[in-house]
Amino acid sequence: MGKQKKFTGVVTSDKMQKTVVVKTMHLTRHAKYSKTVKLYNKFKAHDEKGIAKLGDTVSIVETRPLSKDKRFRVEQVIRKAAGSHVPAPEEIV
Secondary structure, eight states: OOOOOEEEEEEEEEEEETTEEEEEEEEOOOOTTTOOOEEEEEEEEEOOOOOOOOEEEEEEOOOOOOOOOOOOEEEEEOOTTTTTOOHHHHHHO
């Protein structure tokens, strides 16, 4: 069995149940022009406890296929998003 892939990224969607979409970024050098280019990937990750919210920085790790698109799970939340507290409807009054 090979080594599990680990990525760090930002949660861009948490609208699904037990699933978050994580956007990762890595830098690479363009072959012809030698310019540093940012490349982005989006992964669906399993979040059993629902702890990751929109804007959080999370660490994800590769796992067995959990669904058609889901191949990662949330390992830990590294940093919470600023202003991540969303007031409940009774708090707005």
